Amino acid sequence: MPTNDTEISILLNDAMALVERDPARTMQICTKVRALAPANLVAHNMLEQLNAPDCYGRWMRINCRIDPRDDIFHFFSRHPLAGNPIREYLSDGWRTLSELMLLLEEAGVSLTDMQQVLEFASGYGRFTRHLVKAIPGRVDCSDVLPGTAEFLREQFAVNAFYSSHNPREIEYPKQYDMVFVLSLFTHLPVNMWTPWLQNLARGIRPGGLLVFSVHNEAAATQLGVNFGDDGSHFVASSESPSLDGAVYGTTFTTRAFVEQAVVSALGSPVQVYRPCAFWEGQDGVVVRIA
Numbered sequence: 001m002p003t004n005d006t007e008i009s010i011l012l013n014d015a016m017a018l019v020e021r022d023p024a025r026t027m028q029i030c031t032k033v034r035a036l037a038p039a040n041l042v043a044h045n046m047l048e049q050l051n052a053p054d055c056y057g058r059w060m061r062i063n064c065r066i067d068p069r070d071d072i073f074h075f076f077s078r079h080p081l082a083g084n085p086i087r088e089y090l091s092d093g094w095r096t097l098s099e100l101m102l103l104l105e106e107a108g109v110s111l112t113d114m115q116q117v118l119e120f121a122s123g124y125g126r127f128t129r130h131l132v133k134a135i136p137g138r139v140d141c142s143d144v145l146p147g148t149a150e151f152l153r154e155q156f157a158v159n160a161f162y163s164s165h166n167p168r169e170i171e172y173p174k175q176y177d178m179v180f181v182l183s184l185f186t187h188l189p190v191n192m193w194t195p196w197l198q199n200l201a202r203g204i205r206p207g208g209l210l211v212f213s214v215h216n217e218a219a220a221t222q223l224g225v226n227f228g229d230d231g232s233h234f235v236a237s238s239e240s241p242s243l244d245g246a247v248y249g250t251t252f253t254t255r256a257f258v259e260q261a262v263v264s265a266l267g268s269p270v271q272v273y274r275p276c277a278f279w280e281g282q283d284g285v286v287v288r289i290a
């Protein structure tokens with residue numbers, strides 16, 4: 001049975017050569033590759049494209065195409081607990097959807113009542129694919145990585161626009177009921193938090209919500225993080241091989257730091273602060289924009 005990279009590329013070349021004339025055989029080959037190499041996105045995406053009987057899209061009832069440039073997917077595939085990275089990546093968006101809905105419920109708001117939502121720092125749509133199913137036609141996306149906007153538009157029919165490393169340069173096509181920012185403040189240097197908070201707020205209608213995540217203080221302490229006097233600690237590196245560690249590193253903050261940063265940047269208090277709202281150790285922060 002083929003097990004090495006060369007044999008897998010031979011199988012994939014065969015599949016690509018056959019895709020037009022013999023889709024059934026192509027599916028067989030790709031299913032075989034997927035069994036041998038569970039993180040192989042060429043085989044996965046071909047099975048999705050052909051709507052194979054055992055493709056994920058049929059089972060999950062969402063668009064399951066994954067962009068090979070997606071760093072978050074590669075983070076999943078290298079995770080120590082990875083068993084079936086494709087399924088784990090795709091299912092994790094369901095987790096985000098339920099975690100966001102619970103957080104919003106605590107703020108007295110329902111996601112499904114919202115008319116215009118911006119998923120900011122959306123990457124290649126790990127979560128977007130689930131969000132557009134919950135509120136179709138009401139989702140915009142933005143990220144800074146080249147290729148993201150095109151992928152998101154083509155695959156999920158969202159209005160996607162490019163962000164910038166300078167928050168003052170971002171132009172929002174409209175004002176949103178909510179801007180949701182999952183795991184970006186966990187990477188931004190704290191001296192940039194005020195411009196980021198103020199400029200994200202420009203994209204939100206009065207009375208709308210800014211919802212973002214930060215690293216949990218207790219989880220960071222357990223990891224051995226020593227907070228500075230201001231309640232923050234920044235490391236100039238991250239999981240992303242694509243972004244400069246100085247502008248996108250790893251940012252740890254205390255709850256007091258976050259609450260103070262919000263009041264001083266936006267003049268409004270945090271409405272809900274839910275520890276470990278997202279994943280293992282990211283707190284959820286909800287701010288109502290005046």
Ligand SMILES: C[S@@+](CC[C@H](N)C(=O)[O-])C[C@H]1O[C@@H](n2cnc3c(N)ncnc32)[C@H](O)[C@@H]1O
Pocket residue numbers: 072120121122123124125126127142143144145163164165166181182183184243248
């Ligand atoms: C940890 S990933 C989270 C991705 C996505 N929110 C999710 O939950 O799957 C952080 C994302 O922030 C994006 N990002 C970094 N700097 C950004 C910026 N200046 N504007 C918008 N997005 C940015 C990265 O490209 C990456 O996709």
